[in-house]
Amino acid sequence: MRINRSPIRFIRIASLFLSLSTAAMLLQGCWDRVEINDLAIILATGIDVTDKQRVHISVQIFIPRQSGSSSSGSNGGSAGSPSSVTMVQTADGDNIAEAMNRLQRKLSRHVFWGHCEAIVIGKDAASSGIRQYLDFLLRFPQIREHAYVYVSEQHAVETIALLPPLERSSAEVLREMGNMKLGTKVTVLNLAESIDGLSKSAVLSRLKIIPSAFGQSKYATMPYVRGLALFKNDRYIKSIAEPNSIGMLIMLNQLENIVFTVKPEGEKTFIAIQPSNITTDLTPKVVNGKWAMDINVRMRGQVILNSTNLSLLDSKNLKNIEAAWTELIKGMVEPVLHLAQQELKTDFFGYALTFRRYQAKEWAKNKENWEKIYPNVYSNLSIQTRIFGTGKSNDPQGIPGQADKRNK
Amino acid sequence: MNKYTLGKKKSLSSRSKEQNDKLSTPLSSDLSTNEQMLKAEFHNNADVTFHPFQINHQTDALLVYLSTLCDTEQLDHLVLAPLLNRYPDNLPVHVSRLRNVIPLSKTQDILSLHQAVTAINIGLPLLLIDGSDTAVSYGLQKYEQRSIEEPSAESTVRGPRDGFTESISVNISLIRKRLKNHKLKLLNMEIGTVTKTNIGLVYLDGIMDPAILEEAKRRLASIETDSILESSYVEEWISDEPLSPFPQLLSTERPDVVCANLLEGRFAVIVDGTPFVLIAPINLFSMLQSPEDYYQHIWMSTFVRWLRYVFFLLSLLLPSFYIAITTYHQEMIPTVLLLSIAKAREEIPFPALVEALIMEIAFEALREAGIRLPKQVGAAVSIVGALIIGQAATSAGIVSAPMVIVVATTGIASFMIPRYSAGIASRLLRFPIMLLAGVLGLIGLMLGMIVLVIHLCALRSFGIPYLSPLSPSSSKLLTDVLSRAPAWKTNRNKVGSTRRR
Numbered sequence: 036m037r038i039n040r041s042p043i044r045f046i047r048i049a050s051l052f053l054s055l056s057t058a059a060m061l062l063q064g065c066w067d068r069v070e071i072n073d074l075a076i077i078l079a080t081g082i083d084v085t086d087k088q089r090v091h092i093s094v095q096i097f098i099p100r101q102s103g104s105s106s107s108g109s110n111g112g113s114a115g116s117p118s119s120v121t122m123v124q125t126a127d128g129d130n131i132a133e134a135m136n137r138l139q140r141k142l143s144r145h146v147f148w149g150h151c152e153a154i155v156i157g158k159d160a161a162s163s164g165i166r167q168y169l170d171f172l173l174r175f176p177q178i179r180e181h182a183y184v185y186v187s188e189q190h191a192v193e194t195i196a197l198l199p200p201l202e203r204s205s206a207e208v209l210r211e212m213g214n215m216k217l218g219t220k221v222t223v224l225n226l227a228e229s230i231d232g233l234s235k236s237a238v239l240s241r242l243k244i245i246p247s248a249f250g251q252s253k254y255a256t257m258p259y260v261r262g263l264a265l266f267k268n269d270r271y272i273k274s275i276a277e278p279n280s281i282g283m284l285i286m287l288n289q290l291e292n293i294v295f296t297v298k299p300e301g302e303k304t305f306i307a308i309q310p311s312n313i314t315t316d317l318t319p320k321v322v323n324g325k326w327a328m329d330i331n332v333r334m335r336g337q338v339i340l341n342s343t344n345l346s347l348l349d350s351k352n353l354k355n356i357e358a359a360w361t362e363l364i365k366g367m368v369e370p371v372l373h374l375a376q377q378e379l380k381t382d383f384f385g386y387a388l389t390f391r392r393y394q395a396k397e398w399a400k401n402k403e404n405w406e407k408i409y410p411n412v413y414s415n416l417s418i419q420t421r422i423f424g425t426g427k428s429n430d431p432q433g434i435p436g437q438a439d440k441r442n443k
Numbered sequence: 444m445n446k447y448t449l450g451k452k453k454s455l456s457s458r459s460k461e462q463n464d465k466l467s468t469p470l471s472s473d474l475s476t477n478e479q480m481l482k483a484e485f486h487n488n489a490d491v492t493f494h495p496f497q498i499n500h501q502t503d504a505l506l507v508y509l510s511t512l513c514d515t516e517q518l519d520h521l522v523l524a525p526l527l528n529r530y531p532d533n534l535p536v537h538v539s540r541l542r543n544v545i546p547l548s549k550t551q552d553i554l555s556l557h558q559a560v561t562a563i564n565i566g567l568p569l570l571l572i573d574g575s576d577t578a579v580s581y582g583l584q585k586y587e588q589r590s591i592e593e594p595s596a597e598s599t600v601r602g603p604r605d606g607f608t609e610s611i612s613v614n615i616s617l618i619r620k621r622l623k624n625h626k627l628k629l630l631n632m633e634i635g636t637v638t639k640t641n642i643g644l645v646y647l648d649g650i651m652d653p654a655i656l657e658e659a660k661r662r663l664a665s666i667e668t669d670s671i672l673e674s675s676y677v678e679e680w681i682s683d684e685p686l687s688p689f690p691q692l693l694s695t696e697r698p699d700v701v702c703a704n705l706l707e708g709r710f711a712v713i714v715d716g717t718p719f720v721l722i723a724p725i726n727l728f729s730m731l732q733s734p735e736d737y738y739q740h741i742w743m744s745t746f747v748r749w750l751r752y753v754f755f756l757l758s759l760l761l762p763s764f765y766i767a768i769t770t771y772h773q774e775m776i777p778t779v780l781l782l783s784i785a786k787a788r789e790e791i792p793f794p795a796l797v798e799a800l801i802m803e804i805a806f807e808a809l810r811e812a813g814i815r816l817p818k819q820v821g822a823a824v825s826i827v828g829a830l831i832i833g834q835a836a837t838s839a840g841i842v843s844a845p846m847v848i849v850v851a852t853t854g855i856a857s858f859m860i861p862r863y864s865a866g867i868a869s870r871l872l873r874f875p876i877m878l879l880a881g882v883l884g885l886i887g888l889m890l891g892m893i894v895l896v897i898h899l900c901a902l903r904s905f906g907i908p909y910l911s912p913l914s915p916s917s918s919k920l921l922t923d924v925l926s927r928a929p930a931w932k933t934n935r936n937k938v939g940s941t942r943r944r
Contacts, residue, residue, distance in 0.1 A: 045686050052875070056875070056878055056882075059878070059882040060878070060882075066881075066882060067771060067884070068770040068771060068796075068884075069770060069771070069773075070769075070770055070788070070794055070795060071769055071770075071773060071781070071784060071785045071788045071795075072785075072788055072789060072791065074773060074785070076773075076781065076782070076785060078778075097785065099782070099785040099786045099788070099789040100786070100789055147773060147774075149773055150773075150774065150778045150781060152778060177774065179774070
């Protein structure tokens, strides 16, 4: 409890602090500081290959100048756009690291990858293998491993260069679309894991570009997800569109934001059902050396359109509709199973992983032969559908004379 | 001020040593000798009145008093009048008989010249009678004092409205009024060779840890100074670590706060001449608690406490954190926010560190200017400040809007600390941590925090760890830190139980 009032100690501490801080202040050149003003913030990256098999990267860079009121805006290589808050810069190289370095040489600011939220791989680049890109994306410290990865039908640079009228940038469009789960939601990390993994395959969303509105610049439009791109090993092999892509998403347990149009038996018109949850379970079985996979798809949904005359209050009618719905799903999933197992012989759905997890002994014995076993795994599909809601109305609406009949 | 007191101290103390022997001389039985001695002591004192008169037309008597500190009306009425009119003719005049004549209970026999001078100094009238070597002083001093008002620095919505005044006796009465118990002890002492300031050490016997009390007494007794003009003088003398920016004694203007702390086993030091009473031993968390916490609803108090903890950290760290992440760790900022900051910062000529320093220093300057100025002008200062800092600097592109938000939030955060003296720590420490964050980023911020935590862990207030009851932790007492414990769970006598050797 002694009172320490030694001035020497205080002076020593104070002078130590002062000298250290003055030294630090004077050595400003040694600071690692990078002001935001000196950053070229990259929002999206596109990867293409040129004709000579060189890597061509294109980046979308945020222009921090206050735009807004000025209609002409700034023209960083994106003149005549509705909201020119981004610009595109490209660079070539023998490999992606070299291309990145060349890109830095073309820019007056530090290239900053920390906010690159979308990576678009051109179809050509994807078909020649994405291993080197993946390695770079996962090794280079600045890049987020949670960036979404897409495959574009056109060259990636065309998607990157778009200046969507709705969002701030096409990068934001891609990020929001990833969050909305319009296709598969695959980040760099997921992609690497699924290619490295037992299945040696990946399914990415495929991007197309909406044609721009009449009279608008050809860049004033947005990319959108249309169909899926299938990868075997690290190479793009095929793209699929609806209805196969929907079947694929059901199998991947990633389907959301969908409306099924069901035609019940004996009816000429249709009923539209919006599912609220769709789950797919895989249960592997090995019986007497025969490998089988129980696929259990469960869907619950509510009717949002009823153009038939069926009353939805009648449970018999509902059963009928559910049966037709089940048939519809079956018709979507079965071709995809066939495509994956027999045609492409690629395990997109993670069969290998499920077998390893739940049939570990069998897997350990046979993992060398998996390539041969996979096409012959018996996929036992069972589908349960249930309508839990009929929307705001019960009876069919808009039938002439309906109200009159009801009043009797 | 310092220089001045130092100079004064030397001259006065040397003088007092020379005269010490002379002052300790006993009073003589001869009135004229006594009068001469007193006149010699009080020469050049215009307000010292010597009033000679005769009792029963035979015995000489002398009243000496300071006309500026003495209640002359009462003196005339209660002392002079009985002596002149009602003194029994047949009895010889003697000091011991005065008691039966003068209707005053607060009297004191004065035997030496020193006592006499002291009594006159504090405003007591002194009655000297010829033929007696004992004088009598009467408790008739009258100080000008302001009435009890609501404390301006610590206002509450709900709670008592009375605050301490500059008079120690009024202050003690305010405490006694609340703690009607003979266990409430008061030790009086006089500190300051020149000012002779009356200082009271108040504690609750039985609750107060005797070891802490002894230490407090020891420290108060060891003060060697010529003047105590405010309780902060005492605080500097008796703090464990006076150089620490964290105060180790709480100062308050509110008697209810003092009583609450006495009940928790702390002691209070009341200094005459200031409404600020010191309380010790305290910990960091008592700095972040307001008396009102105990007067309003439990949930509200708990919420406000957490709000204070969060904003205390914000007031300390927010500018540093902003500097660190915008200049070193841009990937930590959410993308959309980064783009907004990038837009706002595009035109700014300074690095973020310089920008923050400019704004923080400007804010501190404005705050200081606002406090020292008269109230009417203070408003003008805040308008100019708001216009300059908030409006002109941003629109001229010298300071970015996010930085203004950061500085404003920091300012509000620092106002949220209920104790002014605790706010000082966060205001001062903000700057070194900002420099560290500017030089080393988040690592610098972390280093600053580590140094700060080491300091806080080492800090003691009268031997009680400053971070208790968090470290060393006591889960029982911690409930009143993490929440506001309800009245039936409030753990009194908390100081002693966390005490360490």
